[in-house]
Amino acid sequence: MNFLERLKKDLTGDQNARFILVNNFEVERSWAVGEPKLPGAGIAFAGATVNRMEEMGALLAGLGDVVLLKAQMDGEFTDYLTRLGAAAGRTVWPEHSDPQRMVTEDALACPRLLDELRAMADGGTYLMPLGISSAEEELAKETGLPLAGTTAQICKAVNGKIFSRQLVDETGLTSVPGRICHTVGELRAALTEQLALGGRVVVKESLGVSGRGMVVVKDEAGAARLLRLIERRGADAPANLVVESWIEHATDLNYQLVVSRTGNVRFETVKAAVLRDNVHQGHRFPVELPPAAMDDLLAATETIGKALHAEGYFGMVGVDAMLGQDGTLYPCLEINARFNMSTYQSRIAERFIPEGAHAIAATFGLRPSRTHSFGEVADALGELLFDGRSLPGVLVNNFATLNAAATDDGNFHGRLYAICVADSADEVLAVRQEAEARLQKMVGATS
Amino acid sequence: MNRTEIIAHLQIALSAVLNREVTDLRPEQRLFEDLALDSTSVIELLMSLEDTISLEIDPDELGPEVFQTVGSLADYVEATFSKAAV
Missing domain, CATH: 3.30.1490.20 (ATP-grasp fold, A domain)
Known part of the structure; x- marks a missing residue:
């Protein structure tokens, strides 16, 4: 079974279930409504770019699955993913998209799309959101499609950092x-x-x-x-x-686990933040932890998973952890009981990252002054653009975020997400740097 | 405090928050897009401004429009000073 089949089996009991992936990035914004905030943290920020991260779901879907998007995918990018065999599902999108709305809210506002989703209700099809908030519950109600997960109320409760801290204290995990x-x-x-x-x-x-x-x-x-x-x-x-x-000079880790509907807990992957001159470069995988730390991490997986199930939660879980310079593992800084970036890289890893290869999941922050086509990105990356076979390579896994915040006047913040793959840890870092330099040159940055 | 002085104070506060020398601030510069202020640094900017201008800011009353540009933030500071002077 591949990652998605395992997830389907864990959450629905059927590895052949059909998922409609609803990639509502920053569902945390919905959970945070009405909660106290730090001074100034209530200043709203344009979510236009984050809202377009929903496109990453295309690389997670399996044959027969459906990915709910905010807008039709770019033709050239679709062709690229198709050539690679990286996107197996089909995509649906609403007639109108509001950049400030999350993908679920766009869908709820489109009667035609709601009809299309209703027609998919066949008893074996589930809505699989990144995380469940009231909007996803409403989408389930409107379409008659069940959620492959629990209630928004439970999801919100277990995603609080206070919940994480209490869990650590109550279970005796090593705490900061x-x-x-x-x-x-x-x-x-x-x-x-x-x-x-x-x-x-x-x-x-x-x-x-x-x-x-x-x-x-x-x-x-x-x-x-x-x-x-x-x-x-x-x-x-x-x-x-x-x-x-604040633990200084620690290595940031992120690991994934799945809590099944029946309470089984399964470890999936661990990734480590990679820094270069103290600047975050992305997350690398696979990660070799010292054996004692790995044992602690696996034990924590079981503890956290069981505790979450006791609260009524089942689904994907990402946990932020830290490995201190002295070798101490702090296994639970924050629980994100939802899909994480790692989740979206799972099928990419299975499909394209051979045993022994090294990968960095990178985010390239760019400042374009106009929109760029995928063809331009491909030209800029040149031979570095992953062709599905030869290494090193850079596999772009989210293109819509590059132009999502485009304005008519002046430059804007754009992002490209990519998985860099090479034969060694040093080489993959060099590939990441070279890809970044080429992309910065594409948008006309001088440095 | 006049406009030039306010901009000079903004320069000091932004330099402290962004950990780099910010010079030649212009009213049309956008705080997030052009100066690379990020969401976690808004609170630090508020704290720094309170220190350098001795102005009491109620962060819960601030809307995102205040943080659009150097000019909009300077407008806010100027208006708050006028209110305090009444």
Whole structure:
């Protein structure tokens, strides 16, 4: 069984079930509605680019599966994926797409697409969202298609960083020094206590979007500044924050597990963040952890999976972990009980990354001043563009994000996602650098 | 505080938050697209501004429009000062 067949079996009992993949990236934004935020974290950011990450689902789908998109895929990009044999499913999309809406919301606003989805309800077809919020529950209700997962309420509950921290404390997993603040009034003591341990402190919203909704406090002056802003809300105001020591020079890990409908727990993969001159380059895989750390990680997988199932959760789980310089594994910094970036790379790894090869899942942040076609990207990458056989290669797995934020005036932020593959760890890093240089040149960047 | 002084303070605050020397700020520069401010640094910018301008900011009242450009942020600071002076 391949990754998706295993997932189908775990979540529906049938490895031949049909999935309609609903890749609602940043579902955390929905879970965070109405939750307390750090000062300034409520400033809304354009989600146009993130919303187009839904396209990654095309490389996860199997034969017969369906991928719900916001818009039709670029023809040249589709041709490329077809030549590789990287996208087996078919795609459906709404008549109108609002860049600021998530894919589910676009679908709910399109009667024609809803009809098309309703017609797929045959008892063996399931909606498989990245994560389940009220919008996906509404889509299930509107279409009569069951969700291959649990309720939005349970999903929200187990995705909070407070839940992760409590789980670690209750199960005895190795924890980073820290504490939970339910109210604003508890923050001052928590910051003082953590800073007294030495080093920096991170303050995280329980339901903040990954990589956002957090602030790093360097010293007492920084703590005073944060407290001055937040204490104006009053000591009894809800805060729902996790305050933790910042572990310096640790290797960031991310691992995936699946909790089946019946409570079986299965480890899938582990990936490690790769840095070059302290700049994040992406995640590399496969990862060889020291045997003791790997044993700890597998034990934590079982512990976390069982705890999640006890809460009523079943589905994909990604866990952020850290390997300290002293070899200590902190196996659970944050639970993301939903699909993760790793999930979308699973079939790519099975299809294209041979035993012994090394891969980096990279994000290329670009600043184009106009839209670029996939043909231009292919030309820019030249012989580096993965052809399905020879290494090294760069497999683009999300193209729509390059032009999603295009404006008529001035340059904009675009992103290309790609999997770089080569025969050695050093070579794959060099390939990543070369690909980035070529793409930056394409958009006219001078450096 | 006049407009030139406000821009000078923004320059100091942005340099601190972005960990690089920000010079020659222009009103039309976009904070996120052109200066590469990111979402986690908004809170640091607010904290830094409070320090350098001695201005009380209520972050819960700030909308995204304030953070569009250097000019819009300067407008906000100027308006907050005028209110405080009344």
